[in-house]
Amino acid sequence: MTTINPAEQLTVEELRELVPQLQQLTEKYKRAELVQKALFDISELASSVSELGSLYPAIHEILGELMTARNFFVALYDHNEESVNFTYFVDEFDELTLRSFPAAQLKRGLTGYLLRSGEALFLRHETIEAQLKGLDVENIGAAPVDWIGVPLKKGRQVIGAMVIQSYDESERYGEDDLEFMLFVSQHIVNALERVKSRELIEKTIKERTQQLENINSELEEEISERQKIEQLQQALFEISELSANVEGDMATFYASLHDILSRLISAPNCYIATLNEAGDHLEFPYFSDELTTEISSRPLGRGLTEYVLRHGQAALIDTVNVSDLAVQGEIDPQTAGNMNANFNSWLGSPLIVEGEIYGVIAVQTYNENKAYGHRDLELLRFVSHHIATAMERKRAAEAIQRTNQMLEEKVRERTEALNRTAENLRKQIEERKEIELRLIHDAHHDALTGLPNRVMFNNRLELAVANKQRHKEHNFAVLFIDLDRFKQINDTLGHHAGDLFLIEVAKRIGKCIRGHDLLARLGGDEFVVLLDNFETLEDAEDVASRIIDSLSRVFVLDDKEMYSGASIGIASIEPWYQSADEVIRDADAAMYQSKSTGRGRYVVFDKSMREKLLEELALxxxxxxxxxxxxxxxxxxxxxxxxxxxxxxxxxxxxxxxxxxxxxxxxxxxxxxxxxxxxxxxxxxxxxxxxxxxxxxxxxxxxxxxxxxxxxxxxxxxxxxxxxxxxxxxxxxxxxxxxxxxxxxxxxxxxxxxxxxxxxxxxxxxxxxxxxxxxxxxxxxxxxxxxxxxxxxxxxxxxxxxxxxxxxxxxxxxxxxxxxxxxxxxxxxxxxxxxxxxxxxxxxxxxxxxxxxxxxxxxxxxxxxxxxxxxx
Missing domain, CATH: 3.20.20.450 (EAL domain)
Known part of the structure; x- marks a missing residue:
């Protein structure tokens, strides 16, 4: 049999009618493909663009591939500042001189409508006036032919708006464009958030990097400064060691001082000058110089050393100020000429002991690129004081050593005492914490049996009463247990046996209840049980029977056999109970009822007992x-x-x-x-x-x-x-x-x-x-x-x-x-x-x-x- 294709049965006219539909379907598929590509491009942008300034033009370009979008802007709403920021704005007719506006100023505009309503808006030239009246907004800017605006939402919160508009009759928008704008708006929000997040992270990283660089620079400066301080401290230490160890070889002593100074400041040339006993001549116990190998004693004149001796202060003299000093008569012109000729830079500081100047220590260079500065002057002034007192310290070294040893011993003893005190404080804190935990436990538990006490039981019972009021299907009951012959046991065997009896009672009752039930001792020979989540009241009665049977068996106390028993009152928690005291009261009343009818049994509380109690109370x-x-x-x-x-x-x-x-x-x-x-x-x-x-x-x-x-x-x-x-x-x-x-x-x-x-x-x-x-x-x-x-x-x-x-x-x-x-x-x-x-x-x-x-x-x-x- 031959199969006939349905297409072969269609006429030419019918095929012609199908062509537009097929073309429309083709266009639809093409547009869907473009939309998918646009979404993919937006997703790629969110992953590749690192700043928002590059994101908006790229989004504009993607939109332009699907629709006419020559006029396009994005406005973001800042909730904290109550302002609207036009982060991207392209328009043929309107120019935006300001990028940020107060939200109240735009409230009556089209953009303000999008931000406050959170709904999309599609205005067409033919109906725009009627639409604006219906929306109760005022148009701002040049009147468009078509205008589409969609809100940008993060969850339910409106964070901005995205708008395209046309001023040309040949460029019209349709519902497809509105749907496309709505469809991609959320993807654009996600892209914005991702880029903003990445931009914020990068900004944070840059700021943190800059902070770290600044901190590193400060640390390097601090390290350099600390190194200089350490060098100075090391120098002072070495000077102190010299004064303590040298025994008479002063040449070696002075040479060592020169070596120490060379590590602090540039000191290729150094000398020490002292006054003779008459005070009219300079002597040079130490002299080291690149140009002059020897120097002899000379009378006081107008040299650099004498200048420091006269003024009693450290001085920096170089080619900048030596001429002025010569003019002032402080230094002779020949010395000034020699300094200028050799590009000399000189530092000198007085050596003072007990307030008296007995000499000068000086360093100098003959290189204009290695001139001294004020920091070098301060350093030499500081070091010279220690050099001047070196000999005095040498004589007092042993006394200082003994004093230091004594101080070190006191510091050690004090440190050990502080350590012991800290250890004691730590132990006291731990003991206090243990005491607090024990007090909390003791406040909620019976000291003898270790069971919860009245306070803890009332708290749990209050929760059970509240639970019953909310969930009437949950069942709770209180068993009030009073022991028989407890006073007789105390009077005959003593309180120790009575305590053993109560402990054994607690153990026996505990074996009669479930793990999530609560057993407590109220005091004396009274125990209570909170039964939690049972099926029927018969279950509570079974528990009471087990307790009575367990307590009726013989007790062996101090090798003596004793018998006791229990009377139990049962109160089932009902929704009309308002407090734990009411439940305990009724269970207690039922217990007294059981004692009055004969010991060794239980009674379930009912309303008639309450009426009888009220009558007895009134009586x-x-x-x-x-x-x-x-x-x-x-x-x-x-x-x-x-x-x-x-x-x-x-x-x-x-x-x-x-x-x-x-x-x-x-x-x-x-x-x-x-x-x-x-x-x-x-x-x-x-x-x-x-x-x-x-x-x-x-x-x-x-x-x-x-x-x-x-x-x-x-x-x-x-x-x-x-x-x-x-x-x-x-x-x-x-x-x-x-x-x-x-x-x-x-x-x-x-x-x-x-x-x-x-x-x-x-x-x-x-x-x-x-x-x-x-x-x-x-x-x-x-x-x-x-x-x-x-x-x-x-x-x-x-x-x-x-x-x-x-x-x-x-x-x-x-x-x-x-x-x-x-x-x-x-x-x-x-x-x-x-x-x-x-x-x-x-x-x-x-x-x-x-x-x-x-x-x-x-x-x-x-x-x-x-x-x-x-x-x-």
Missing amino acids: ENEFRRDLREKAFECYFQLAATLETKEPLYFEAYIRWEHPKLGKIKRDQFYKVAEDSGLTLELDEFLIGQACALLRQWQYSDGPEKRYSIAINMSVNELVQPKLIDKILDFIRASGVNPYHLLFEFDESQMNRRSQHILPALKKLKKAGIQLVLDNFGSGLASLSYLYSYPFDYVKIDHRFVKSLPRSQKNLKMIQSVLNIGEHLNFKVIAEGIETAQQFRELVRIGCLYGQGHYLEPARKLSIKAPAKATNS
Whole structure:
């Protein structure tokens, strides 16, 4: 089968129609090729051109190959100076006399529009007026036929503008030209930046090279000067050595001086002239001259040497000034003639010892090209002084040597001392740095366990609270750990064992948590854990269970086995927490809740606990206020003889009626007082009420004059001797007989402080106050109190009385206490008698004293204010 070419099917007319399209496509490809070549040329320019002055004409030439660009300029905007610099400007009609203009002056012009808008602009002759009105700019310069301007941008910042324009109708621009200008503008900016950078680098290199050359020249001058100084120092040193070493061969000494001078200044001819003892002749101990081999002593005249002797100063005499000196009569004419004839240049300086001139040292040349200058004169003047004192220094050389050795030794010792001081300072600085690092560590860590302390834990916890507020999906929790029986371990085994116990606890807890969790010790036996980034709250509970299980195992301390445990409160961090203190507070509350429900368990905090805490806090605040205002009502419960109901004493206690909650149970508000540390204030209030009532009774004529009052006292007073003294001073000041006061102490409280209270009880007993052991049988080891402490009364706990007569076991216990009381001389009071059956049973077994509502209900006794004293 034959395949037919589609081109063969086109007609001639169709082919003719395709020709323009093909030509247009060809032109497009040619232009694209030219554009690519232009970009390549611009890139080559950026690599080859080293200064901007050569770059702009080359860019102009490249643009001219693609479009008509006889009128072309580049303007760069200087942001720091707020000015526009026309770095390149070629125009047929406009001449630019100034190259730099303030930016504000060009703001309303076409160039200013490009710089402030950052947008390209294409103006055509036919629409230029309308376009200018729409752009709100003013045309500056000759009106063009076509005008194209594009901004030059470095990133988003406009750094300049590039403009071409035409004044000839035959030279028009099109959109292709605008696109080409926009396309190459960024490449031109890159080329500009590269050339500017290279130009800046080359400029910097030139400036640096020039600086280095200047520095090198200065260094060479300094080196030359230093070399001259070193030569002078060497010469002086050699002169000093000569004066110290020569022993009498003065000819050798003077010859050596001449050799030294020759290295400092040109001294082919040198002599030393000295005055004789009479002072009227010159002698020449040393003479070396190119023209004269010998010289003899001569009387003083008008020679060059005499001129220096007369004036006492160094002098430079040459063919320039010798004639003037001859005219002035300072030098004889013959000497002046000889100097002019030989082109003589002469330097002379006096030799002075102890202020007296004894001679002259002189050098001279016979070559007009080697004449001396003032620097040579100053040098000779300086050296002559050292030469003059050479002999004097010779005599003092040994003394100077000894002095120098002593000074050198002092310098060496001082240097060693300074080195030791510097070393000590270095060590002190290093020690201070170590101390600062240690202080920073100690400020954030517990000294005993090495764990983070409260400060560091709070900082980390604050970050966790902030993290939870931003990222609610992140989970954090705080475990508040309180140890069981820590005080018992301290009291029984000592503080060393207690420290070992805490260290072991820290290790065990650390093994129960992950590496990125934070374990800290707040103080005492309280530890906290910050659990970081766990899945569910059950994970935190698992950690708490592991800790409780680990701490419940046996501890071996000082070869003794001890058991402890832990109560843990868990608080999960929620977005509504504002601070670390709030989280720790709630975890602490949950821990107390776990202790109250039984040790060795954990409790997770919830809002009901917070409400309960707030209620307890409100109750505590109101209790504080009422105690401060003494708003409590004081009631008295009779303790009497069972058979006659004769009063034994009245037990004073307070009742608190809350405005909203009604009557608060006695145990409840006593717990509030103990938790808030107000037991001492409460006891003082009761003592004050009791003393006021006793004062009132002692002035009456009734039987109450013999009555006594008992007060329930906190054991906290007994462990502070100063408080006991304060209470006794108050009782004495009130004028009450202490015998009418009884202090009741709860047996359960004494169990916790038993080893500290015996001295205080003895002091109270000695002051006359009777002592009562309250709630006997409610605590542990109760019988030890009966034998060891000086109690006057023992009150049987009301729970034993309540079970009568049905509990024979409790009845036997009461009988046993009664028997012990007969032997140990204390009275037994049955507390809480409520029924006639209880009363009869107690009387039957021989109990003499009792207390309860059956005998007499508690009543409120009125306390009158003391009468004011009157002046008689």
